[in-house]
Amino acid sequence: MSLRFELLAGGATGPRLGLLHTPHGSVATPAFLPVATRGMLRGIAPDRLAPLGVQIVLSNAFHLFVRPGTETVAALGGIHRMLAWDGPVLTDSGGFQVFSLGALARVRPDGVDVEDPVHGGRVDWTPRRAFETQAGLGPDVAMVLDVCPAHPQRRDEVALAVERTLAWAREQRELHAARGGAASGQALFGIVQGGVHADLREACARGLTALDFDGYAVGGVGVGEPHAAMMHGVEISAPHLPAGQVRYLMGVGAPLDLVESVARGMDMFDCVFPTRTGRFATALTRHGRLHLLNARFSRDPAPIEPGCPCPACVMGVPRGAIRAGFKSREMLPPILVSLHNVHFIVDLLRRVRASIGDGSFEALRAEVRAAYGARVPPAGPDGRDVEV
Ligand SMILES: [Zn+2]
Incomplete structure (x- = not known):
């Protein structure tokens, strides 16, 4: 079975409801993807995923290529067996990670030369290698290798990144077609770059759409810019994507960013945010951070959040015990808070879907804005957003 997106409500902009059908099951969107960069979620055993409400998991092709290696993952039975998860899996090409290595990566016209973060030496990470690695790993959805400029960047550098992103996208689209396209059991998504520049975002989105990908992602956001700039990146990208196909906003997962991106027409999100904050003893609740x-x-x-149905709160481990455990460097507290946080974010998206369905999305949006900071600034006197 190949990938198919069913748009149930909404259109080119504004909140949308959908179903993403994959060979390993269907995903109700908007949806959040917890991150298993190296083939494991940090602190969350595979049998916890379904009870937490997780529908789809993300892993990272570049990191798995480096260790344990594509052939090793294949010998284990592929990425689903490695994760011990029979549901849908998406792999990122590693574009963002490669470029976040900054000075360690050198972009060439035909690929990127990057330092091997495990073995030393250099890795020649090309569009073909990113594509073939993902074909070997076997996720339901693979991502193209793109050029993801850091923030801030000069306009000419962003323009060059878009040009290369489109050239690499064309090369990978041809490899995908040669493999049978989505009918191979693996879909391929294109990634829109273009930074904060509306014309570059539009040109990138149009160029990718002409190549007819199975879905589209917005990349180059959540790279350290303020909330308003992040939302600007979404606003200048989403309207240029086909309404009937799934839209995935990469690397975004804080509560306010999620609901505001849903409001701007995005369907899928991934981020290490819930597990990373959990490891640092910060719990996400309906009333804000603890x-x-x-x-x-x-x-x-009290448990982390009284009334919360996540395993950590149902077990009832007291906040005081979790605090003491963190202080004495026990291994359980980061696991408990990660469980709670992943449940919180996944459940937030469930509530988002329900609210779009019954017309109460704006009330939920206001609730999240109240709990997670009035970080959506009013327009400034000159019409520009004010940084808060
Ligand atoms: Zn909980």
Whole structure:
């Protein structure tokens, strides 16, 4: 079975409801993808995923290529067996990770030369290698290798990144067609770059759409820019993507960023945010963040969030015990808070879907804005967004 997206509600802009059908099951969108960069989620065992409400998992082709290697993953039975997860899997090509290595990566017209973060030496990471690595790993969805400029960048550098992104996309689209396209059981998504420049975003989106990918991602956001700039990147990209195909916003996962991106027409999201914040003792709740290392929790017998149905809260481990465990470097507290946070984010997207269905999305959007900071600034006196 090949990948198919069913748009159930909404259009080119605004909140949308959909179903992404993959060879390993269907995903109700908007949806969040927890991140298993190296083939494992940090602190979350595979049997926890379905009870947490997880529908689809992300892994990273570049990191798996470096260790344990594509052939080793294939010998284990492929990426689904490595994750011990029978649901849908998406692999990123590693474009963002490669470019986040900054000075360690050298972009050439035909690929990127990057330092091997495990073995030393250099890796020649080309569009063909990113494509073939993902074909060997066997996810339901593979991503093209793109050129992801850091923030901020000069306009001419972003323009060159778009030019190379489109050339590499064409090369990978041809490799995908030669393999049978989505009928091979593996879909391929294109990635829109273009930074903060509306004309470059539009040109990139139009160039990718002409190549007819199975889905489209917006990349180059969540790279350290403020919330308003992130939303600007979405606003100048989403309207140029086909309404009937799935849109994936890469690397975004904070509560406010999620609901504001849904409001701007995006369907899928991934981020290390819930597990990373969990490892640093910060819990996400309906009322905002809880910093569990704070002394005020030392004698607090309540679970992380009373009434929360996640395993950590149902087990009832007290906030005070979690705080003490973090202080004494026990391995359980980061796991408990990660479980809670992944549930919180996945459940937030479930609530987003329900609210789009029953017309209460704006009320949920206001609730998240109240809990996670009034970080969506009003327009400034000159019409520009004000940084807060
Ligand atoms: Zn919980």
